Amino acid sequence: VYTIGQLVKKFNLSRSTLLYYDSIGLLWASARTGANYRRYSDQDLKRLEQICVYRRAGIPLEDIKKILNSTADNTTTSILEKRFFQLNEEIQRLRQQQHFIAGILKNGQLLERKKVISKDVWIALLHKMGLDNMAARRWHMEFERSFPEEHQLFLESLGLSPEEISKIRGWSIKVSKDRSE
Amino acid sequence: VYTIGQLVKKFNLSRSTLLYYDSIGLLWASARTGANYRRYSDQDLKRLEQICVYRRAGIPLEDIKKILNSTADNTTTSILEKRFFQLNEEIQRLRQQQHFIAGILKNGQLLERKKVISKDVWIALLHKMGLDNMAARRWHMEFERSFPEEHQLFLESLGLSPEEISKIRGWSIKVSKDRSE
């Protein structure tokens, strides 16, 4: 049996998340102490585990409730399929947005004039966004995969030398090949 | 000069969207009639056009406001870059969710037992979600691209014949090749 604080640490959630789950009837402590403190049982913990699993798939809490409260297996299946399907639409939409932005950047602003943004500014920008090197690498990979030409122009606009550029594009392609195989 | 209703039709937005843009100071009618009706000028219309452009890229309204109110060009550029970057992270996240769901469906439920869901049920599900044939085709393409093996198993689970399956997988691959070239 656990306090709310212990559960929060175990699952790396915030306190208010658990309070919220309680308020919507998704997960509540099965008992309270004399001072009205929540006491979560092992069963409660298992339910929370389940909840986290489905959250990782981006299932809405209302649907998770349905899954956990139903015994029928095909409730789960159809909800997961629904989500899988939605994800495709979502990804499609985001890709279109990306494409659209690449279009604007290409024929209007960034890539026509040289050195609009310097390498230092760019790196600072990445750090301001809380990105580590791995994330930056992923970003280049993705840029290379989606818009190789723009990637080239972008790197030029940072004022990099041809050698540096081909180095970066080199591993961008290589790594993304590794991943798709 | 236009009424709010005319603008709504022209841009295929909802009335409440324009009211909301007014309330946050993003777009307001430059004049009112005697009866306090909004009168949008040609300038207002142009501003709305701009807004719609950036909305198509998924830029938050607060950032659009910054873009439209600033003269500096690199405000726009850096906001667009920021968004481009975010989109990558987002897409990454959604792909992981998809992968995760595919994992659950694969080794737990749908794909182990045969015919959990019938073809008719599946088609009905698609329609309930308001999908036309094009969207369904895109879905199969994406499924094929991301998880070809699961796609095969899924089609088997619908009870389709081997001929039908290879036909569907056939155009799934072909169309997605067309698009990536």
Added chain:
DNA sequence: TTGCTCCTCACGTCACGTGAGGTGGC
């Protein structure tokens, strides 16, 4: 007694959607 954890409201977020209740224009 001092921190620390816990409690319950209540309000904010983002981009609108959905009424309620009322008035002007053809």
Added chain:
DNA sequence: TTGCTCCTCACGTCACGTGAGGTGGC
């Protein structure tokens, strides 16, 4: 007069985050 369009609040959405103000436990 009848619809139609317009107006201004105000509350709901989704999954929490962030205090405010107060009490129990070691």
